[in-house]
Amino acid sequence: MLTMSTQSFEIECKEIHDSWIAGGRNQLVRSLARRNRHERQQIRETYEATYGEDLVKRLQQHQISTGISPNLCAALSLWMIDQHQRDSILVREALGNDQQGGRDTNYNALVEIFASRKSSQILLIKQAYQKKFRVQLDQDIINIEPPHPHQKIVVALMASHKAHHADVNQDIAKSDARRLFETQTSSGIQEAVVLELLTKRSIPQLKLTFSCYKRIYGHDYTKSLKTMNSGEFENALKMVVQCIHNPPNYFAKKLYASIKGWTSSSSDKGALVRVIVSRAEVDMDEIQRVFKKKHGIELRDAISSLVRENHNNPSETSGDYTDFLVALASKSK
Template sequence: MALSSQDVHNLLEQTLACRSPAEWRQMKEKCRGTFSGSLIEHLHPPKPGSQKNEICEILCMWMLEPHERDALVAKDAMEHSEPDYKPLVEIYTLRKSTQLFLIKQAYLTRFKRHMDQDIISDSSHSFQKILAALATSHRSHQAETSHHIAKCDAKRLYEAGKGSTSTTGSIDESIVLEMFSKRSVPQLRLTFSSYKHIYGHEYIKTLKKESSGEFEESLAVVIKCMHEPAKYYSKMLKISMKGGMKNRSTLSRVMVGSMEVGVENVKVEFQRRYGIKLQDAISENIPVGDYRDFLLALANTPFTCSSTMKL
């Protein structure tokens, strides 16, 4: 069953009328039951750039189950001539191992390929190296966290910056990649907190202080997303809103993704960082229309942090 213009208008009216998280969940269930057969088609509109396609895309992203949406986002990120690794970073750092398993299954079912293999088929980019390490971690790590291990790893990270063998940057890549492959995401978060406690500043600040290469820049993005998701998403929202029509798909993905980490946290960080409310920034930067109305509805709905972040 295809989504007609009237379908889109009706869906928008009904979803904008929802106010509570429970109402939004009920509306999503109704939408999925009615339009599930046409979602994939409208996630990749045939004529990008129009406001109609923008609202179709974000409505469909919103309607999909999170693991189905992530599988499609991952595939789309890798299909470009220059892959966009940030959506993959979001998936591998902000999803539980159980959720990542469902994402991979959805990817395999839809595309008849293994997501991990597609990501690391050519590990020439630093993002790919880090993602490969995180993929290994999700398959093998222990769920418990240890403050002792975190302190030891923080010291190893400090030493990795002092004894680098890299010719282009400041960090010993092998130590970082080994750590990322053996530690869970919650354990890595604890390590970065321990680093700040021991050395008095964030590890990312260390990366920026040194002569950064591609690996250090990629690592900083991964750590920001993993350790401070509200800051990461607020920055991504600001960038994508300023990017014009070419960044609308990014804006849709990031806006829906911010709901997964707690949109209220993102709103607070956005206003603290940029001195303007997220809703006001949307109104100023996005043309009047259904797409802007839906973004504002997402920003105004009092969602709480989802189980995605309880890693």
């Protein structure tokens, strides 16, 4: 992609500004979806310098023409900010039991964030969270009520950044794989051992451990979890292991469930925009390939089908909203 000039940013910002009056939703989608992180930052800075208004704040406030859906505004605003700031907002939304009128905690979202980010990113998320919400993220997680098995795992993953190292160690991975095997009993697994490993090992090191487990014992660790007398902790751990061991496979599965679940009130509908915006510049190529292989349809086509299948409530899946998600889901590195 060619680098945009200062004049190009100014022209694009004018088109975006003019679109508020003209209701040019397509201009928003075209202008922002195709831009990389640096270009989006430049557009935001140029827009504020030219018009004295923060583009992200305007999107977040939904103070645009009535024809633009809140879903599109929310997705665009998430796309326009840095990843650690985005993650801090997504974490806050996931902790919806206190912040958003009685909603249950979305542990899926919390696990996805803390199991698929680097240690340096986790630290930035904590800093952004404290700056924006004036409270320690660790404390908000620890204070979740009622307690839940996922909560223990998320706390462990959050703490692990303190012990992270850049390099992975094959011998440690083999040793940890054997420890995981030895923790298995007829009544479940030894939680303390698993939580210790999640706390002390980096995500790359844990990924190597799960690979070693498969080589040593001939099957995935998640298969062992499925065959034993699984309780809530084991069920929670399955999801964590899947997310760490094979992120593209996990996120392809998550997207399919979210797309198919739009007509269900119990579906994690937020997963669609959360995953696409978060992974668009990370591993979307791989997610697209896995999605097509598993479900026989292109991800972008599956997302486009939401408009047709959700015709009874078009405000949730407007054409512009799905166009934006399709654009991100079609991105390649």
